Amino acid sequence: MSTTTQAPSLVEELVLLVVEDDGGIAFTAGTPGFGMAVIGGCLVELNLVGAIDADLDGIRVLDASPGRGTALDLVLREVAAGPEARVEQWVVRLFPHAQDIIRAALASLIQRGILAQSERRFLWVLKERSYPMRDDRELKEAKRRIYDTLMSDAIPSPHDTVLLGLALAGGLLEAFLSKSEIARLEDRIREAGGIDLIVRGVEAALRQDQLVRAQAMLYPF
Amino acid sequence: MQTTKENTDRAIVLAPVGRLDFAAATAFQEALEKAIAEAAAAKLAVIVDCSGLDYLSSAGLRSFLIGARTAQSAGVKLKVCALQKSVGEVFDVSGFSRIMPPVSDRAAALAAL
Numbered sequence: 001m002s003t004t005t006q007a008p009s010l011v012e013e014l015v016l017l018v019v020e021d022d023g024g025i026a027f028t029a030g031t032p033g034f035g036m037a038v039i040g041g042c043l044v045e046l047n048l049v050g051a052i053d054a055d056l057d058g059i060r061v062l063d064a065s066p067g068r069g070t071a072l073d074l075v076l077r078e079v080a081a082g083p084e085a086r087v088e089q090w091v092v093r094l095f096p097h098a099q100d101i102i103r104a105a106l107a108s109l110i111q112r113g114i115l116a117q118s119e120r121r122f123l124w125v126l127k128e129r130s131y132p133m134r135d136d137r138e139l140k141e142a143k144r145r146i147y148d149t150l151m152s153d154a155i156p157s158p159h160d161t162v163l164l165g166l167a168l169a170g171g172l173l174e175a176f177l178s179k180s181e182i183a184r185l186e187d188r189i190r191e192a193g194g195i196d197l198i199v200r201g202v203e204a205a206l207r208q209d210q211l212v213r214a215q216a217m218l219y220p221f
Numbered sequence: 222m223q224t225t226k227e228n229t230d231r232a233i234v235l236a237p238v239g240r241l242d243f244a245a246a247t248a249f250q251e252a253l254e255k256a257i258a259e260a261a262a263a264k265l266a267v268i269v270d271c272s273g274l275d276y277l278s279s280a281g282l283r284s285f286l287i288g289a290r291t292a293q294s295a296g297v298k299l300k301v302c303a304l305q306k307s308v309g310e311v312f313d314v315s316g317f318s319r320i321m322p323p324v325s326d327r328a329a330a331l332a333a334l
Contacts, residue, residue: 050243050280053278156290158287161286195315
């Protein structure tokens with residue numbers, strides 16, 4: 001285990017936001033919204049390093065060479081090998097990899113000394129894995145960035161608007177804002193969150209997923 | 222992509238021409254930040270005339286966002302005008318239009334200062 005001062009990636013920030021005070025992983029982590037937010041985080045990171053670019057028609061691969069870490073290499077390999085598709089279609093296609101990407105982010109956070117890993121027995125038989133926080137500075141920083149973005153009128157930085165947009169899509173705001181606060185800040189959340197084509201693609205994929213699930217409930221047969 | 226710069230008595234006008242994608246984003250962002258710094262010193266505004274901009278990607282949009290943020294913190298008025306349809310769609314879909322509503326042309330941009 002090392003304790004480097006390297007800033008966490010966007011995906012790692014999202015994963016930190018689902019680690020609860022007792023080290024448990026919040027229920028939110030298993031939802032489609034969080035999985036799609038994590039995929040979106042990978043795509044934004046690939047965009048920031050110039051491996052891909054995105055527009056309203058799809059994702060363009062600019063540099064398919066590996067070496068950007070397990071999760072980003074996996075996503076980039078699939079996008080490079082796949083057919084042309086819009087961002088929201090890629091989010092849906094890549095969604096099955098979300099749990100592997102979350103596990104890779106947890107491993108990286110443990111390796112860097114931000115999280116620990118422990119296993120405890122539940123009802124004497126069942127194993128439950130938890131991730132107690134060793135160093136909570138990165139989590140506090142991610143929360144502070146979101147909170148400051150919401151509480152000010154300033155135009156957000158590219159990083160902060162993406163973090164807020166993905167946190168909203170992933171259902172993470174409820175972890176540290178009350179429902180009434182979220183309702184009160186709704187206009188600012190809409191204004192400052194997700195000013196980015198990839199985040200908008202995540203939102204579109206999520207809307208599509210919710211529609212499919214709603215239809216399945218209405219017409220199960 | 223080329224970006225021309227023109228100084229008027231009220232504003233510095235930047236006019237990007239071509240495709241603003243990842244390859245062009247850094248140079249455009251630098252040109253925009255330089256114009257904002259110059260405008261702050263001379264108490265001018267900055268207008269980005271997008272009539273010649275025919276493509277905007279996610280990376281290009283980010284350079285506009287950074288420029289808008291830089292202008293706000295420097296106290297410089299920044300207006301974006303004359304968007305082609307495809308670029309206007311990127312502004313609208315991304316939500317950038319909400320924080321910086323584009324106007325129709327340079328005259329409207331000057332009137333809105």
